[in-house]
Amino acid sequence: MDLSFGVDAVLLARIQFAFTVSFHFVFPAFTIGLASFLTVLNGMYLWTRDETYLQLFKYWLKIFAISFAMGVVSGIVMSYQFGTNWSVFSDLAGPVIGPLMAYEVLTAFFLEAGFLGIMLFGREKVGNTLHMVACVMVAVGTAISATWILSVNSWMQTPVGFSIDPDTGQFLPEDWWAIVFNPSFPYRLAHTLTAAYLTTAFIVGGVGAWHLLKGRVLNKGVLTMFSMAMWMAAVVAPLQIIVGHEHGLNTYEYQPTKVLAMEGHFDSYEDGVPLILFGIPDQAAGEMRYAVEIPRIGGPILNKPWDAQMDGLDTVPDELEPPVGIVFWSFRVMVGIGLLMTVVGLWSLVSRVRGRLYDDRWLHRAALVMAPSGLIAVLAGWITTEVGRQPFVVYGELLTAEAASPLGAAAVGASLVAFILIYFAIFGAGVVYILRLMATPPLPGQRGVREEPGPIRTAGIMPAEHQTGDMNKEGTA
Amino acid sequence: MEISLDLTVAWALLLAFAVYVYVILDGFDLGIGILYPFFPEKRDRDLLMNSVAPVWDGNETWLVLGGGGLFAAFPLAYAIIMPAVYPPVIAMLLALVFRGVAFEFRWRAARLFSRWFWDAAFIGGSVVAALTQGIILGALLQGIEVDGRAYGGGWWDWLSPFSLLCGAAVVAGYGLLGACWLNMKIEGEVQQKVRRLARLFGIATVAFIVAVSAATPFLEAAYFDRWLGWPGILYVAPVPVLVGLFTLLLARALLADGRDWLPFVLALGLFGLCFAGLGVSMWPYVIPTEVTLWEAASPYKSQLFMFVGAVVLVPVILAYTGYAYWVFRGKLDPEKGYH
Numbered sequence: 001m002d003l004s005f006g007v008d009a010v011l012l013a014r015i016q017f018a019f020t021v022s023f024h025f026v027f028p029a030f031t032i033g034l035a036s037f038l039t040v041l042n043g044m045y046l047w048t049r050d051e052t053y054l055q056l057f058k059y060w061l062k063i064f065a066i067s068f069a070m071g072v073v074s075g076i077v078m079s080y081q082f083g084t085n086w087s088v089f090s091d092l093a094g095p096v097i098g099p100l101m102a103y104e105v106l107t108a109f110f111l112e113a114g115f116l117g118i119m120l121f122g123r124e125k126v127g128n129t130l131h132m133v134a135c136v137m138v139a140v141g142t143a144i145s146a147t148w149i150l151s152v153n154s155w156m157q158t159p160v161g162f163s164i165d166p167d168t169g170q171f172l173p174e175d176w177w178a179i180v181f182n183p184s185f186p187y188r189l190a191h192t193l194t195a196a197y198l199t200t201a202f203i204v205g206g207v208g209a210w211h212l213l214k215g216r217v218l219n220k221g222v223l224t225m226f227s228m229a230m231w232m233a234a235v236v237a238p239l240q241i242i243v244g245h246e247h248g249l250n251t252y253e254y255q256p257t258k259v260l261a262m263e264g265h266f267d268s269y270e271d272g273v274p275l276i277l278f279g280i281p282d283q284a285a286g287e288m289r290y291a292v293e294i295p296r297i298g299g300p301i302l303n304k305p306w307d308a309q310m311d312g313l314d315t316v317p318d319e320l321e322p323p324v325g326i327v328f329w330s331f332r333v334m335v336g337i338g339l340l341m342t343v344v345g346l347w348s349l350v351s352r353v354r355g356r357l358y359d360d361r362w363l364h365r366a367a368l369v370m371a372p373s374g375l376i377a378v379l380a381g382w383i384t385t386e387v388g389r390q391p392f393v394v395y396g397e398l399l400t401a402e403a404a405s406p407l408g409a410a411a412v413g414a415s416l417v418a419f420i421l422i423y424f425a426i427f428g429a430g431v432v433y434i435l436r437l438m439a440t441p442p443l444p445g446q447r448g449v450r451e452e453p454g455p456i457r458t459a460g461i462m463p464a465e466h467q468t469g470d471m472n473k474e475g476t477a
Numbered sequence: 478m479e480i481s482l483d484l485t486v487a488w489a490l491l492l493a494f495a496v497y498v499y500v501i502l503d504g505f506d507l508g509i510g511i512l513y514p515f516f517p518e519k520r521d522r523d524l525l526m527n528s529v530a531p532v533w534d535g536n537e538t539w540l541v542l543g544g545g546g547l548f549a550a551f552p553l554a555y556a557i558i559m560p561a562v563y564p565p566v567i568a569m570l571l572a573l574v575f576r577g578v579a580f581e582f583r584w585r586a587a588r589l590f591s592r593w594f595w596d597a598a599f600i601g602g603s604v605v606a607a608l609t610q611g612i613i614l615g616a617l618l619q620g621i622e623v624d625g626r627a628y629g630g631g632w633w634d635w636l637s638p639f640s641l642l643c644g645a646a647v648v649a650g651y652g653l654l655g656a657c658w659l660n661m662k663i664e665g666e667v668q669q670k671v672r673r674l675a676r677l678f679g680i681a682t683v684a685f686i687v688a689v690s691a692a693t694p695f696l697e698a699a700y701f702d703r704w705l706g707w708p709g710i711l712y713v714a715p716v717p718v719l720v721g722l723f724t725l726l727l728a729r730a731l732l733a734d735g736r737d738w739l740p741f742v743l744a745l746g747l748f749g750l751c752f753a754g755l756g757v758s759m760w761p762y763v764i765p766t767e768v769t770l771w772e773a774a775s776p777y778k779s780q781l782f783m784f785v786g787a788v789v790l791v792p793v794i795l796a797y798t799g800y801a802y803w804v805f806r807g808k809l810d811p812e813k814g815y816h
Contacts, residue, residue, distance in 0.1 A: 066581045072534055073577035077570045079541050082548060083559030084566055090559070091626055094552020095775040099783040102549040105542045106790040113538045114797045117531025118804055125804050165776075168626065170552075173778045405560040411632050415567045422571050426578055433585040 010404045012412040013085040016419060018386070020077055022379055023423050027071030029378045032146060032193065033200025034064050035139040037228075038119075042135050046128055051444065052220045059221065059442035060204070063434055065120055070430050072113070074423075085412065089393055089403035096162055096171045096179060097152045104148035112141035143193065150192055154185035156394050157385070158254045164397075171394070183254055187247040188385075194240045195381065197232065198341060199374025205229030205344075206371020207438045209364040214441075221442035223358055230348035230357065230367070237341040244338065245301075251385075252302055255395060257320065258388035260313045261327040263298065264288050268312040273298035278332070281324045286314060322390040330383040337377035344370055484784060485774040488550040489763070491787060495546055497752050499539035500610075501654065501745050506533045508655020510576055510603020511648060513596065515674055521667055522596065524811050528662040530580060531805045535798055537573065549783055553626060554763040554773040560628040561621045562613045562635045569609035576602030604648060611647030615640030618758065619696050623767040639692055646685030650748065652678035657741035664808050668737075675740060676731050683724050686751060690717065693758055699766055700758050716754050723747045 038060055045053035079101070082090045090098075118126055118134035126134070161178030162171045173179060208226030216222050252259040260266075264276045266286045275298040279291035299308035313321055344366050351360040393400040506529040516522055529536075548555045559566060579599035586592040612635060619639050622630035656675035660668060694701040703709055727743040730736065759765055763773045774780065 066578075066585065069534075069578055069581045072537070073574040076537065076541055076573055076577075079544050079548075080559065080566055080570055083544070083555045084563050087556035087560050087627065090548060091553050091556035094548055094555065095779040098545070098549030098552055098775060099779050101545050102542070102783050103786055105538065105545045106786055106794065109538045109541055110535065110790075110794045110798070113535035114794070114801050116534055117801050121531050122804055170776075172776050173782065176778075176782050405563075406627050407560055407563060408632065411563055415563070418567065418571060422574065426574060429582060429591075430578060433582060436585070436587075 009407055009409040009412050010401050012409055012416055013404050013407070014400065016085060016412060016416045017081055019416070019423070020074065020081060020419055022382070023427060024071065024074035024078055025378065025382065026375055027067050027074065028142065028146070029196050029199045029375060030203060031064060031067050031071055032142040032196035033198075034060060034067065035135075035142045036197070037200055037204065038064060039132075039135040039139040040228075042132055046132060052224050055221050055442050055444060055446040056225055058446040059437075061120065063437050066430055066434055066437075068112075068116065070427055074427075077419075084415075085405050085407070086393075086403050087405040089398065092169055092398060092403070093156075093171050093394060096159075096173050097155060099173075100148055100152045100155070100180065104145055104152075108141045108145035108148065112138050112145065115141070146193060146196070147189060150189045151180050151182070151185050154188045155179055155182045157188075157389055158182050158184040159394050159397055171397075184247075184250055187243075187250045190243050191240070191247045191381075192378075194236060194243055195374065195378050198236050198240055199378055201229045201232035201236065202341065202344075202367070202370050202374045203372070205233060205367045206369075209367035209371075210438070211441045212358060212364045213361065213368065216441050217358055219441050219443075221446075225442070226364075226367075227352075227357060230345070230352070233341060233345035234349045235345070237338070237345040241338055241342060244335075249303060251388075255389060256311075257313070257316050258322065258327065258385070259302070260316070261322050261324045261388055262331040262384060264291070264324065264328045265298075265310070265312040266314060266324075268314055269308070269310045271309070272296040272307050273302070273304065273310045275301060279328075281328050283321070283324045320391065322388050327384055327388045330380040330387070333380040334377045334384060337373045337380070340370065341373060341377075484777065484780045485550075485770050487784065488546075488774070488780055489770050491784075491791070492543065492546045492550060493752070493756065495539055495542045497749065499536070499543055500752070501748055502536035502539060503533075504607075504651045504748070505529070505654040505658040505741075506536055507576070507603045507607050508651040508653070508658065510599050510655075511607060511652040512655050512659070512671075512674060513600045513603070515670070516667075519592075520811070524663065524667065524809060525659065526580065526583065526599075528659060528809055532802060533577075533580060535801060537577070540573075550775055550780055551763055551770065551773040552775050554768060556626070557621065557623055557628050557764060557768065558617065561630060562616050563632055565609040565612045565616070565635055569606050569613070572602040572605035572609065574602070575599070576606065603651075607648045607651045608644040611644035612636075612640045614647070614755075615643030618643070618693065618755075618765060620766060621764050623764065639696065642685070642692065643689055646682070646689050649678055649681040649685050650751075653682045654741075654744050654748070657744045661737045661741050662809050672731060676728075679724075679727055679731060679744075682747070683720075686720060686747075690754065697766055703757060713754075713757050716750055716757065720747065720750050720754075723750065 038057055041053050041057040041060070044050070045057060115134040115137040118131060119138050122134065123131045159171075160182050161173065161175035163174050164170070165172050204225050208222055208229055211219065211222040212226060248259065248262075264279055264281055265273070266281075266288055272295060274293040274295045276288060276291050276293045279288040279293075282289050296306050299306055299310070302308075302310075304310065313324070344363075347363055347366070348357060351357045351363050357363070389395050391399055391401065393403045509525050509529055513522060513525065516525060544555075547558075575598040579595045579602065583592060583595040583599065586595055615637070616635035619637060621628065622634065653675060656671050656678055659671040660675060663671060694704045704713055723743055723746050727740060727747065730739040730743055761769050761771075763770050
């Protein structure tokens with residue numbers, strides 16, 4: 001059977017990488033924030049001894065365990081994808097990015113995995129204090145992991161601190177400090193971590209909103225999680241707009257072509273740069289069709305004067321342009337969601353001030369709809385930056401098309417089909433299990449990770465539940 | 478230049494250590510999956526899985542260190558080996574996906590069918606992961622065709638009777654490790670059953686070690702000279718002799734009751750000896766008889782930058798990994814599980 005679909009091996013390898021990395025990143029994007037949220041909940045419990053926090057900790061811990069497992073197994077795949085599908089890239093760039101990834105394993109993966117068992121199962125065995133330490137270690141581990149892998153990605157976007165071996169063509173490290181703290185790294189790290197926290201905040205807020213809409217207004221756990229999530233949204237969403245803007249300016253400095261594609265500037269401008277809101281990019285013709293634009297705003301957004309002169313994509317050779325349509329639209333999806341998140345965050349502040357945070361049903365509906373928005377925005381953002389640096393894999397230095405493994409299209413196609421079938425089946429099931437857990441409200445006497453659901457065992461051990469309203473109607477069914 | 482040579486050897490040893498730690502640690506938890514078919518009762522299966530639930534994730538991280546370390550310290554080897562063993566590597570990764578999620582999904586499965594499905598995923602994933610790891614090892618030992626700085630063979634070259642033999646050997650060996658681990662962690666009737674399985678898998682493992690060892694010298698002239706040439710045979714002879722000794726000790730420990738930790742330790746020793754034998758065969762190559770360690774090594778600056786961190790961090794990792802094992806030490810209480 002021919003599984004190459006008449007497409008060349010490089011494109012199939014790119015699709016495979018994009019598919020596996022997108023599926024993978026969904027889980028860290030959620031668990032980076034969730035690990036911190038759990039640590040805060042556990043800390044609040046130890047500080048206040050309010051059982052609500054413990055109840056919420058156990059509730060989200062079960063969801064965390066599933067998400068984390070899916071993140072780990074899909075992540076192991078990533079650590080081998082470089083060699084299996086991008087062996088030329090591995091050989092050439094290995095001396096520079098290999099050590100950074102080794103540091104990620106040594107400083108982050110072991111830390112997370114080593115303390116995860118204690119975080120999930122060990123409270124009774126090690127006591128509250130060491131259990132809290134384990135939670136902090138897992139949360140810190142997720143952030144360290146993001147730091148290293150974003151340093152790697154950023155170096156591929158803005159490579160510095162290296163020379164090229166004249167014999168082998170390998171990238172040779174010259175200045176590790178410059179490599180790790182390459183020009184786009186601080187911006188990308190801040191933007192991505194903030195995005196992860198926002199993603200988690202909106203998922204937690206969405207779950208809270210769901211239970212509020214179900215009328216579980218007497219469940220203190222529901223109120224607390226919704227309130228905490230909305231605080232996060234109100235504070236972090238506006239911050240993210242500023243961070244994202246700074247990241248964009250940095251990109252314009254080092255990868256101007258990407259920003260031209262994001263903004264849809266096919267044309268050069270002599271007197272003032274417009275801001276193109278929407279349009280249909282036609283890359284073959286090199287023009288934006290049906291453009292809706294605001295004159296002169298585009299300059300100040302890129303820190304240029306009102307009457308700025310700017311080179312457009314018409315000054316870039318065709319073979320060095322990224323696919324403009326994908327970049328233009330994925331960027332708009334990300335920005336649009338970011339703005340909506342800010343609206344929800346500010347709306348929650350207004351409701352809170354008015355004392356209507358828990359009975360503003362339209363806010364709850366909005367928060368519910370926005371629950372997965374962070375995940376969509378994160379993927380759209382990564383599509384923007386990864387497609388936007390094409391045709392290069394190491395920007396300006398190594399072309400993607402020259403970095404792939406010497407594999408036949410059939411081999412790559414067959415493994416791609418296997419990945420797609422298995423990932424959808426497995427992670428689909430995982431999402432169903434997570435949604436099922438989310439659909440039950442947090443209850444007093446919340447069960448732990450390994451305490452099984454079942455009507456016989458739970459009957460009668462939660463005498464308090466009937467006093468807290470109807471929240472458990474389907475909770476124990 | 479001399480320092481650079483030493484650093485390359487140091488990295489080879491460090492990576493060998495990481496792979497060994499991976500093999501013994503994930504070996505016993507993959508072994509649990511291999512033994513699952515012998516325990517059809519849900520209650521027993523819960524117990525088996527709980528014996529590794531807090532540690533499997535850390536165990537698997539050593540595989541990432543092995544792959545990541547190879548990428549970083551010997552990028553050329555990583556770039557040649559991965560395409561050469563593309564199908565088994567992809568199969569191994571997908572198998573690990575199945576069994577990894579089964580740890581969590583099994584407990585969330587509401588219906589009988591889905592529980593059955595995730596049990597099957599756990600078994601299938603564990604067996605295929607072990608099998609493909611052995612196949613990858615066999616494919617590496619039997620030789621990989623190199624063309625310039627890239628893999629030069631076809632995409633079925635890895636498949637041979639020898640690589641399949643290595644695959645079966647690893648399945649048997651992980652089964653032995655798993656049984657010895659459970660022998661430490663479990664009491665009562667289940668423990669008795671585990672001990673019987675340990676004997677079974679022990680016999681199979683030793684038989685496979687003999688078969689693989691007998692076949693290896695005939696794969697490459699260099700292996701033959703090293704193992705059977707004179708006077709080299711005097712230096713390498715202790716390895717097979719010690720394998721025989723450990724086999725006897727293991728048999729005795731599994732036949733007598735008491736000292737439940739002993740079979741596990743002896744099984745680790747057996748794996749260590751196989752590993753030493755592997756080192757004897759491959760040295761000084763990373764891809765036997767094609768690419769030496771030094772040819773594949775990343776530049777001095779790359780190796781040094783990582784080495785500084787590894788020297789500090791690996792002991793720290795071993796310390797807190799040891800602590801995590803210590804926390805969950807002792808026999809499991811089947812009534813309790815973890816909360």
